[in-house]
Amino acid sequence: MTDKDFDLTRRSFIDRVMMATAGAGMAAAAPWAVSAASAAGADPVKANPVRLGVIGTGDRGRTLIQNINKTRNCAVVSICDTYAPNLAKARQWVGPTTRVFSDHRAMLDAGGIDAVVIATPLHLHARHSFDAFDAGLHVWCEKAMARTIADCGAMVTRSQAANKVLQIGHQRMFHPTYLNALKRAKAGEIGSLTQIRASWHRNNAWRRAVPADATDRQINWRLYRDSSAGLMTELATHQLQVGNWFFDAPPTRVIGSGSICFWKDGREVYDHVALIYEYSGGRKFIYTSLLNNARYGCEEQIQGSRGTIEPELGRIYQEVPAKVLALQRMQKDVARGHKRTVPIGGATWFPELPVTTPGESLGWGEYDETMLQFEGFGAAVRAGKPLPGLLRQAYQASVASLLGEQAMDRGEAMTWPTNLVAI
Incomplete structure (x- = not known):
């Protein structure tokens, strides 16, 4: 170039x-x-x-x-x-x-x-x-x-x-796709936002080889509690900022569970976390992160009453109308005096599988x-x-990540602090 x-x-x-x-x-x-x-x-x-x-x-x-x-x-x-x-x-x-x-x-x-x-x-x-x-x-x-x-x-x-x-x-706060996603959510395109699901899944130990001239804590500081909260501060804080941004508020409380589930190698931080952050009005941010399966990778799903936005993938999806069961359709036809052929083998129940429509792009290529x-x-x-x-966005995201760590460590719900610095 x-x-x-x-x-x-x-x-x-x-x-x-x-x-x-x-x-x-x-x-x-x-x-x-x-x-x-x-x-x-x-x-x-x-x-x-x-x-x-x-x-x-x-x-x-x-x-x-x-x-x-x-x-x-x-x-x-x-x-x-x-x-x-x-x-x-x-x-x-x-x-x-x-x-x-x-x-x-x-x-x-x-x-x-x-x-x-x-x-x-x-x-x-x-x-x-x-x-x-x-x-x-x-x-x-x-x-x-x-x-x-x-x-x-x-x-x-x-x-x-x-x-x-x-x-x-x-950096997501400067990302054109995320900014466009927020703009369209603010415009009401996906209706009332009630839930955000986010994950950051990897399949590696997150442990680096230690050279002869260094110590393990110097190289692998992310694995020790005195220097890191692991998945919460190194990964989750990004997506918690996204959740606060789209909900236009910090959470009110958080519950969660963390464990050293797979990589039993002497690390002190969790390799598997699952949390629910509650927001005003009953809204939820559901977060998982783990280090032994990368199938779902890094993603956020902003879910509203009329659609879903997946900014990490750069897509927006509209809700698909529910299918009408054959017997319900016949009942409505009788009530209106309409006649139509009723298929004997018509479905009376549809499995509620994930919607696979292609959606619409939110991005612009490389940036x-x-x-x-x-x-x-x-x-x-x-x-x-x-x-x-x-700074307010960043501060609230960092507090939320550390509050989530406390909720997992204590095994109890942690409420949003009332003594935070005003910005």
Whole structure:
């Protein structure tokens, strides 16, 4: 792809985000996307970019660097990781003048950056964010926000006290297909939303080989309780944000069950979770995640009285009218004085199997929502204020994921906290 081809693709992508967020109700439902798309389309050249220092250059950190490189308003000027092999792998994605650090405080003290990107293990997010705010920097942090609900709130209050942007990496909030799905749901196309079913199923141990120069907890931090809530913070938080977004509210309470069901290898976090989040009006978000069967993969089913939206698959489906049984049809015909042939072998009962209609597409092909969220972050840093509504969504999704962990651990329903930070 040439630079010209990329410019055309990018322009088309931004146009489609604007299309998806245009219309009644969307300014309230996704104000950040409108702001981000507008800002991304306004900067014709990559001049005076926001200077980013990336803390954490593992697999996710390196992917983020590649996405940042595509933006028009951000540039990676410093990278940091305590594990030398990660830094070595990241060098291919940064320029020759990019500064390299093994200690994040040294990177902060060196200056020359406007903001940090945090892609470290979950339990380090809060500490790294606090240090960045103390250094007068803005923060983009991977989801989930932090290991505890208290630390999630502290990240918000510290960003507010420092008057700095805090943005969390929930890329679905910038995804054109999801934005279009939300627009059509808000327009009433699938009726009243009463249930969302979501899953993220994989078939692997989620365990990585440990090199001779590292420890298991350093490489496999997702498998240990002090550094991660496992499936809840690494996967479920994405889909809980989607549920809160479409229901336009956080849950009121959650019940659930978690177990180490298959991978009995010394891990501390569950490899199989099943939860029900309750929302006002009796609405439900039903979530499952497991690590030994990938048949249903990652999906969400937004279910309404008139149809269903599956944004991960990019489809919208209308409800199919129920079939009329032969005897019921004959009874109606007699009442109206109508006559028609009655098939002797006609069905008197139909199995209620899944509907397999093809539905309608919600997507537009290839796009890069992670790039757009960084362009939005760059615009927020330049303006000195966060994209509207974005942090609240991320904060509530992180709280919901950690509350679900508590419900499973305690074996009891957990109600939504009343002492959360106001955003």
